[in-house]
Amino acid sequence: MKTIWTIARRELGAYFSSPVAYVFIVIFLLLTGFFTFMVGRFFERGLADLLPFFVWHPWLYLFLVPAVGMRLWSEELRLGTMELLFTMPVTPWQAILGKFLASWLFLLIALLLTFPMVLTVSYLGHPDLGRILSGYGGSFLMAGAFLAITCMTSSLTRNQVVSFILSVVICLFLILCSWPPITDIVVNWAPAWLIDAFAGIGVMTHYEGFQRGVIDSRDLLFFLSVMVFFLFTTSVILRAHRA
Amino acid sequence: MITVEKLTKRFGPKLAVDNISFSVQKGEVLGFLGPNGAGKSTSMRMITGYLPPSAGNVSVCGFDVVEESLKSRRRIGYLPENAPIYSDMSVLGFLKFCAELRGLFGDAGNKAINRVVQLCFLQPVLHQSVDTLSKGYRHRTCLAQAIIHDPEVLILDEPTDGLDPNQKHEVRTLIRRMGRDKAIIFSTHILEEVEAACTRAIIIDQGKIVANGTPDELKARAPLAGTIIVGLRGASWQSVEIELGKLRFLERSELISESDSRVTARLQPKGDLLPEVLELAQRQRWQVEHLNVDEGRLDDVFRSITLPDTKRVSVQ
Numbered sequence: 001m002k003t004i005w006t007i008a009r010r011e012l013g014a015y016f017s018s019p020v021a022y023v024f025i026v027i028f029l030l031l032t033g034f035f036t037f038m039v040g041r042f043f044e045r046g047l048a049d050l051l052p053f054f055v056w057h058p059w060l061y062l063f064l065v066p067a068v069g070m071r072l073w074s075e076e077l078r079l080g081t082m083e084l085l086f087t088m089p090v091t092p093w094q095a096i097l098g099k100f101l102a103s104w105l106f107l108l109i110a111l112l113l114t115f116p117m118v119l120t121v122s123y124l125g126h127p128d129l130g131r132i133l134s135g136y137g138g139s140f141l142m143a144g145a146f147l148a149i150t151c152m153t154s155s156l157t158r159n160q161v162v163s164f165i166l167s168v169v170i171c172l173f174l175i176l177c178s179w180p181p182i183t184d185i186v187v188n189w190a191p192a193w194l195i196d197a198f199a200g201i202g203v204m205t206h207y208e209g210f211q212r213g214v215i216d217s218r219d220l221l222f223f224l225s226v227m228v229f230f231l232f233t234t235s236v237i238l239r240a241h242r243a
Numbered sequence: 244m245i246t247v248e249k250l251t252k253r254f255g256p257k258l259a260v261d262n263i264s265f266s267v268q269k270g271e272v273l274g275f276l277g278p279n280g281a282g283k284s285t286s287m288r289m290i291t292g293y294l295p296p297s298a299g300n301v302s303v304c305g306f307d308v309v310e311e312s313l314k315s316r317r318r319i320g321y322l323p324e325n326a327p328i329y330s331d332m333s334v335l336g337f338l339k340f341c342a343e344l345r346g347l348f349g350d351a352g353n354k355a356i357n358r359v360v361q362l363c364f365l366q367p368v369l370h371q372s373v374d375t376l377s378k379g380y381r382h383r384t385c386l387a388q389a390i391i392h393d394p395e396v397l398i399l400d401e402p403t404d405g406l407d408p409n410q411k412h413e414v415r416t417l418i419r420r421m422g423r424d425k426a427i428i429f430s431t432h433i434l435e436e437v438e439a440a441c442t443r444a445i446i447i448d449q450g451k452i453v454a455n456g457t458p459d460e461l462k463a464r465a466p467l468a469g470t471i472i473v474g475l476r477g478a479s480w481q482s483v484e485i486e487l488g489k490l491r492f493l494e495r496s497e498l499i500s501e502s503d504s505r506v507t508a509r510l511q512p513k514g515d516l517l518p519e520v521l522e523l524a525q526r527q528r529w530q531v532e533h534l535n536v537d538e539g540r541l542d543d544v545f546r547s548i549t550l551p552d553t554k555r556v557s558v559q
Contacts, residue, residue, distance in 0.1 A: 003344060006340065006343040006344055007344075010332070013332070014329070014331045079330060081328065081329055084327055087321045087323070088341070088344045088345065089313045089317045089346070090344060091313070242293060242295065243294075
């Protein structure tokens with residue numbers, strides 16, 4: 001546990017010791033603001049909820065989460081520090097979890113800094129705070145799922161750009177699987193079981209519930225199992241690097 | 244402390260390390276020599292538990308590096324090749340991180356950091372970012388990391404690579420001093436380093452151990468080891484050669500240079516030649532200007548052992 005925390009703290013330190021962290025947070029906040037107010041027509045809707053805020057998160061995370069996670073293992077491979085790390089008394093799982101948690105925590109910080117959104121909507125009306133909380137929870141889980149995917153892609157290559165692109169492609173696939181404009185087209189010719197299968201692995205289906213304030217254990221399980229699966233894959237890839 | 248048994252590593256069809264066995268005791272400093280690509284780094288990576296062996300066993304302080312990996316890793320300090328360090332940290336931050344991974348927190352951690360900062364002369368750059376360090380400081384920072392927990396076993400992969408002569412000397416002195424109560428393996432290309440710091444050396448070529456002994460033993464295997472080089476005045480090579488031919492213990496003599504009435508020659512003995520030569524010189528009233536018994540050079544041994552067969556000079 002202490003080891004995981006030591007590694008996580010180093011990773012967090014690495015974020016904040018470079019301007020990247022601040023740039024990222026600023027971009028994230030600007031974009032959420034822009035999408036919520038300009039594209040999501042927050043004011044025109046006249047409803048005291050944060051739907052126009054949460055609905056954009058998958059698209060923002062599509063690019064921002066890979067940007068946060070792409071260096072996690074690529075950097076270790078490029079610098080050769082992986083050899084240092086794994087000859088210390090550290091198990092692969094401690095290292096993987098430490099790095100993952102650090103980035104997840106970083107994303108949480110960025111997400112929590114959107115609190116003025118909540119203040120605004122509370123000032124303007126009487127929003128359902130439980131629904132907002134579950135929205136945040138869903139958003140955080142989705143970020144974790146995307147991050148686990150990025151962890152895996154960054155363990156594949158020493159090149160951060162390659163890791164970024166691979167990760168975006170996989171995340172995009174998971175989004176489009178259950179994105180209505182796509183599923184509406186496919187529904188005309190694809191068999192029903194295929195549609196269901198894709199909807200099952202699509203993040204949109206599972207994220208929607210959280211926005212509506214419904215915490216379904218299946219959605220929870222979905223995001224957690226995506227994380228576990230991709231972190232496990234990461235451990236397999238890391239082992240393959242050393243064989 | 245370190246026991247390596249029939250260690251083998253294959254990368255696909257390529258045999259990188261081929262069935263090597265050796266052991267290192269406490270108080271020994273083992274020099275690992277060999278041409279590039281001979282399998283030095285691969286062997287060291289297996290000993291530190293980074294690479295799993297294809298066959299064979301390594302145990303460190305009685306713990307198998309595969310079966311009881313964490314226990315053995317706790318007892319090893321490792322300086323990987325090229326001294327990798329996280330580039331986004333300060334020297335102090337990096338050492339602190341390593342100390343904590345080694346289980347040294349708070350006071351114990353600070354004490355350990357102070358100790359290695361002094362040992363590796365890192366005081367001037369303590370708060371500098373690792374990115375901006377010179378190669379020498381980078382190397383020493385990584386070396387500091389390896390000894391931060393005062394390990395019983397030290398594995399150093401080219402610890403003096405890229406250092407200037409003064410720094411090389413410092414690191415060598417450090418290794419020799421630590422070698423008194425640790426088991427140390429270090430690899431190098433620089434043969435004088437082996438003589439300066441090692442109690443024993445192994446030469447490895449194409450994945451196999453081709454020589455194993457003290458530096459003196461290895462030197463004795465040099466093709467010219469034990470030959471006598473003698474410089475004489477007041478004689479010509481013709482007359483000297485005739486007189487030398489009468490000696491009992493001379494195998495072969497060879498002229499190195501001749502000018503005016505000075506002769507320098509190399510004499511290959513087949514017994515106790517030296518007194519005979521001295522006696523002869525006295526009898527013939529040759530003035531001995533210099534006399535030197537060649538100890539053999541590790542360079543020659545290294546070259547003669549590790550060159551491809553076609554170029555191989557005969558050894559002994």
